[in-house]
Amino acid sequence: MPPSIASLQPWMFQVQPYPDESFGHFLGRFRRANCLSSGHLSTMLRLRSYMVAYWETPSRRRIPNAAALNILSDLTGVEVARLCLMLFSEETQLYFQTRLCALCYAEIPSHQLTWQMAEISHCDRHQRQLLSACPRCGNAFQLPVHWQVGECEYCHLPFAEMASDQLPVAAKSP
Structure with a gap:
């Protein structure tokens, strides 16, 4: 049985979200700070091994459910409400290619x-x-x-x- 999130949280490096940061970018920074693959983070969240990778790819249109957001919040130290601000709504039309200013x-x-x-x-x-x-x-x-x-x-x-x-x-x- 994997260790509880509460037992892992003090050992995790915390990454503060930037203003208007996308969810995928934040997860990538958090994973790199903690030397985690998307599969490993999925396992820690008690999800299928590909779920975090799906969240990090906007075109897949996958959004974490409330239970996953709560566990992710506990693990990252970022409030659920702040994590939700980084997500696209299901109605949002996305540009397929990655863009930047x-x-x-x-x-x-x-x-x-x-x-x-x-x-x-x-x-x-x-x-x-x-x-x-x-x-x-x-x-x-x-x-x-x-x-x-x-x-x-x-x-x-x-x-x-x-x-x-x-x-x-x-x-x-x-």
């Missing part, structure tokens, strides 16, 4: 939930188009759960240096 990433190195919403094509704060591929090599970005260093996994261009390639949003005519 390099200017936002340079300020706070995390993947934001809103970047994956289909109806959003640009960063409201910086008025720049979101990037869905590396401007240097053209390869699509990997899932945010895998963003360890904050760079293109193929050519290693840092996300923060991609800002000059983000096109400004066209000004609206009156």
Whole structure:
């Protein structure tokens, strides 16, 4: 029988969520801080071995149930309400490819939930188009759960240096 979450919690490294961080990115940071695979974390949560990997992949449209969120909250030290803020609603239409605002990433190195919403094509704060591929090599970005260093996994261009390639949003005519 696996150890209880209460007995494990003091041994876990805590990771504080960033503002507007996506659930998958947060789980990836938590797993890396604790040297856990998605399968291992699934087992600790008493779930099938693939469930955490499904949560980390927005296109799979899997959302943890209340029981899983409670256990995850106990394990991570993050309140259930805060975890829920990182999740997409079932009605949210998602953009399939991973996107980012390099200017936002340079300020706070995390993947934001809103970047994956289909109806959003640009960063409201910086008025720049979101990037869905590396401007240097053209390869699509990997899932945010895998963003360890904050760079293109193929050519290693840092996300923060991609800002000059983000096109400004066209000004609206009156």
